[in-house]
Amino acid sequence: xxxxxxxKAPQGPETRKFLAWIEGERAKGLQDISFFPLxxxxxxxxxxxxxxxxxxxxxxxxxxxxxx
Amino acid sequence: MKPPGHRLCDAFLIARSVVDQVAGRQxxxxxxxxxxxxxxxxxRVLPELQIDLQRRDFAADQVASALFRYPQRALILYAGxxxxxxxxxxxxxxxxxxxxxxxxxxxFSTDGEAIISELITQIPHLEPESEMSSEMxxxxxAMEILLPWRQRRALLxxxxxxxxxxxxxxxxxxxxxxxHLLHTDYLPFSQSLNERLDGEAQxxxxxxxxxxxxLYGRALLGES
Numbered sequence: 601x602x603x604x605x606x607x608k609a610p611q612g613p614e615t616r617k618f619l620a621w622i623e624g625e626r627a628k629g630l631q632d633i634s635f636f637p638l639x640x641x642x643x644x645x646x647x648x649x650x651x652x653x654x655x656x657x658x659x660x661x662x663x664x665x666x667x668x
Numbered sequence: 669m670k671p672p673g674h675r676l677c678d679a680f681l682i683a684r685s686v687v688d689q690v691a692g693r694q695x696x697x698x699x700x701x702x703x704x705x706x707x708x709x710x711x712r713v714l715p716e717l718q719i720d721l722q723r724r725d726f727a728a729d730q731v732a733s734a735l736f737r738y739p740q741r742a743l744i745l746y747a748g749x750x751x752x753x754x755x756x757x758x759x760x761x762x763x764x765x766x767x768x769x770x771x772x773x774x775x776f777s778t779d780g781e782a783i784i785s786e787l788i789t790q791i792p793h794l795e796p797e798s799e800m801s802s803e804m805x806x807x808x809x810a811m812e813i814l815l816p817w818r819q820r821r822a823l824l825x826x827x828x829x830x831x832x833x834x835x836x837x838x839x840x841x842x843x844x845x846x847x848h849l850l851h852t853d854y855l856p857f858s859q860s861l862n863e864r865l866d867g868e869a870q871x872x873x874x875x876x877x878x879x880x881x882x883l884y885g886r887a888l889l890g891e892s
Contacts, residue, residue, distance in 0.1 A: 603856045603859060603860070604820070604824065604855050604856055604859050605855070605856065606850065606851050606852050606853060606854075606855045606856070607824075607827060607828075607850055607851055608851065609832075609847060609850075609851040611781075615781065618780055619780055619781065622778055622780045625736065625738075625778075626778055628738065629738045629739050629740075630736060630737070630738055630778055631737050631738060631739065631776045631778065632735070632736075632737040632769060632775075632776035632777060632778065633734070633735065633736055633737075633777065633778055633780060633783055634734065634735040634737075634762060634765045634783075635731055635733070635734050635735075635783065635784070635787055636731070636732040636733040636734075636758045636761050636762065637730060637731060637732070637787045637788070638728055638729060638730055638731065638732050639729055639730055640730055640787060640788040643730050643788040643844070644788070644843075644844060644847070645781055645784050645785055645788070645847075647730065648730050648731065648784045648787070648788055649780070649784065651728075651729060651730045651731045652731055652734060652784075654726060655724055655726050655731055655734060655745050655747065656734075656745065658724035658725045658726040658748075659724070659725045660722050660723065660724060660725070661723045661724065661725050661748045662723070663721075663723040663748075663755070665752050666703065666721075666723075666752070666755060666756070666759075667702075667703060667704040
């Protein structure tokens with residue numbers, strides 16, 4: 601029997617945006633990615649990518665308690 | 669290409685090494701392990717990396733933190749909405765990620781879609797000999813029970829005409845497992861393994877016909 605190949609899922613706008621960001625960062629040497637997921641019971645690749653995009657775009661906050 | 673998994677014993681050895689370095693010979697270690705010491709230890713082990721921790725003004729729901737590793741920099745972003753316990757845990761988890769992955773990059777991946785897909789389905793990289801928790805194995809078992817191998821071709825054909833959501837309603841299986849089954853490397857992996865098992869089952873059946881049915885039945889029941 602010939603190997604069954606996965607059918608490429610259509611990518612939503614958030615997924616495309618995140619993959620495009622990765623592509624740009626690869627050109628700058630990006631080697632590895634890791635996430636710490638929270639509530640993913642109802643997640644899809646699209647909703648998760650959307651959150652990652654918002655995390656990437658959010659302004660930086662001070663964290664004075666981190667090393668107290 | 670999916671990166672290989674890690675052995676649990678290696679993960680434990682790394683954790684013990686970090687605790688030894690951070691807490692020294694204190695018995696027991698301090699209740700609140702100082703994250704700053706964990707960070708300093710990581711910097712000592714990976715002196716070539718500039719480790720940049722950034723708290724972001726972001727309300728976490730699905731993502732607590734993210735690590736992006738470059739040859740000379742590691743950028744760790746974490747959600748500002750997390751309480752201090754979660755922020756410490758998330759950062760420690762990302763630092764552990766830096767420590768456990770060898771510098772040769774054998775475990776590195778920038779396949780964002782595959783990484784996310786694995787995280788949200790909680791299904792591990794598909795390596796026949798890889799180590800995985802019983803929690804992950806039972807997800808695979810449930811998927812193989814509710815979406816049986818025998819109906820795989822029919823499901824594939826139906827998927828050309830209908831959405832994953834439609835199939836999910838049809839099979840009464842969460843959509844994300846339909847997605848994982850049909851649209852990822854799980855499909856050829858499960859085909860290969862199922863065909864191997866089909867072959868072994870056929871051999872066993874042939875053995876039964878040769879008069880070994882009782883022995884085969886006992887073996888299945890775990891009896892000697």
